[in-house]
Amino acid sequence: MCRLPARALLVALLLSACASPSPEFFGASKTAVTIDGRAFTVFRRDNRVQVIRHGYAAPAAQRGIPEQMLRAVAEATGCRPLGDSFIGDSGERRGRISC
Incomplete structure (x- = not known):
């Protein structure tokens, strides 16, 4: 069983509340x-979505995050993200989905 130090647990809880x-x-x-292994929160209103990444991502890891965000949108909504409609950065993006 893995135990986190109290400080790490507090930081994780605070970060999870930031979306x-x-x-x-x-x-x-x-x-x-x-x-x-990367956490995202997806907000959906009709055919529009906002996806927010949680936690730190090193510059080298940021290249793959937009694709992970699209996968998160698909998993959260069960719909196809319209990749060309998405704007934003590796921390937050908004776009449209097709269901």
Whole structure:
């Protein structure tokens, strides 16, 4: 059994509470997803989504994050993300889905 130090547990809890949607997604459905060990929160309103990455990502790891974000959207919604519609960076992106 793995035990985290109290400080690490507190930091993890605080980071998990940081996913707040942009105003256009207030009241949207919220789904937590883990892709390749990286945590994301996906907010969905109709055919629009916002995906937020949790935790630190080293510069070398950021290249693959947009694809992980699209996979997180697909898993959270069961719909196909329209990749060309997504704007943002490796921390937060918004776009459309097709169901």
